[in-house]
Amino acid sequence: MxxxxxxxxxxxxxxxxxxxxxxxxxxATGINEIHNVEHGDLVFVDxxxxxxxxxxxxxxxxxxxxxxxxxxxxxxxxxDEPFEAYCKIANHFRPFETSSKSxxxxxxxxxxxFIFPTSFIGNHVSxxxxxxxxxxxxxxxxxxxxxxxxxxxxxxxxxxAFYYNTKKxxxxxxKRMPSxxxxxxxxxAEIGANCTVDRGVSSDTxxxxxxxxxxxxxxxxxxxxxxxxxxxxxxxxAGCVIIKDGVTIWxxxxxxxxxxxxxxxxxxxxxxxxxxxxxxxxxxxxxxxxASIARRELVWIKRIPVLWDKVMNSK
Numbered sequence: 203m204x205x206x207x208x209x210x211x212x213x214x215x216x217x218x219x220x221x222x223x224x225x226x227x228x229x230a231t232g233i234n235e236i237h238n239v240e241h242g243d244l245v246f247v248d249x250x251x252x253x254x255x256x257x258x259x260x261x262x263x264x265x266x267x268x269x270x271x272x273x274x275x276x277x278x279x280x281x282d283e284p285f286e287a288y289c290k291i292a293n294h295f296r297p298f299e300t301s302s303k304s305x306x307x308x309x310x311x312x313x314x315x316f317i318f319p320t321s322f323i324g325n326h327v328s329x330x331x332x333x334x335x336x337x338x339x340x341x342x343x344x345x346x347x348x349x350x351x352x353x354x355x356x357x358x359x360x361x362x363a364f365y366y367n368t369k370k371x372x373x374x375x376x377k378r379m380p381s382x383x384x385x386x387x388x389x390x391a392e393i394g395a396n397c398t399v400d401r402g403v404s405s406d407t408x409x410x411x412x413x414x415x416x417x418x419x420x421x422x423x424x425x426x427x428x429x430x431x432x433x434x435x436x437x438x439x440a441g442c443v444i445i446k447d448g449v450t451i452w453x454x455x456x457x458x459x460x461x462x463x464x465x466x467x468x469x470x471x472x473x474x475x476x477x478x479x480x481x482x483x484x485x486x487x488x489x490x491x492x493a494s495i496a497r498r499e500l501v502w503i504k505r506i507p508v509l510w511d512k513v514m515n516s517k
Contacts, residue, residue, distance in 0.1 A: 204232040229242075333347055422441035
């Protein structure tokens with residue numbers, strides 16, 4: 203999430219009551235989580251496993267709970283509870299807003315677009331031209347919908363990320379991270395009925411231009427889907443996935459988090475993806491593998507009883 207304008211790191215340190223070390227005169231341009239940080243971003247870390255990764259990432263400002271060496275040009279904001287400090291900043295710049303109308307007064311609706319009754323359009327939503335929003339669709343705050351988009355009934359765009367800070371030394375192990383990112387659906391995309399597209403934790407979930415979804419599809423937080431992709435019913439995609447242009451995913455395939463699927467890849471039905479996949483290939487199985495190899499293996503598996511009988515009868 204980008205701040206409305208750059209924010210003094212001194213002000214942030216005072217706001218969260220942090221000890222400030224390093225580049226104390228700089229300005230932060232946004233807040234982000236480790237998978238998506240850019241120069242100028244503020245990020246938090248509260249686990250030794252990720253200290254070095256976070257300090258040496260692209261982030262310029264790190265909220266942390268220990269003293270550490272500060273790389274040149276960066277600043278540390280040292281507090282006892284980095285997660286709570288992060289939440290305080292996120293909630294300050296992207297506060298919860300109520301809405302008592304089906305279409306918020308702050309929403310922008312483009313010429314020629316039509317929103318059916320019983321749909322809800324949240325605060326600061328932007329919808330382009332000639333877009334159709336069918337009944338019982340919910341579009342959460344700050345989401346951006348392009349031109350010539352179709353969203354079918356029952357779909358939820360911009361639900362909160364399934365993303366929790368976990369600490370098992372407290373009564374409630376899981377605390378939700380505020381979802382201050384957005385969903386961006388680009389021009390000429392179509393989203394089927396009863397789909398859910400989670401907003402980014404602090405960045406954007408993006409559905410690329412010309413991409414088409416069937417019904418009952420779930421897309422996790424901060425996932426970026428390219429142009430002209432085609433997803434059949436009941437595909438599940440976890441968070442922070444990169445799916446490049448022209449990918450086809452058939453029904454009930456499952457894609458794990460933080461991986462990349464290359465351009466023009468095809469995933470056959472019920473494929474389970476646990477790692478990066480090269481583009482321009484067809485995959486099947488769980489874990490996913492080249493479909494031609496998977497088919498040959500299946501043929502050999504079916505032949506095992508016959509082969510076993512031959513071995514036993516040859517004795």
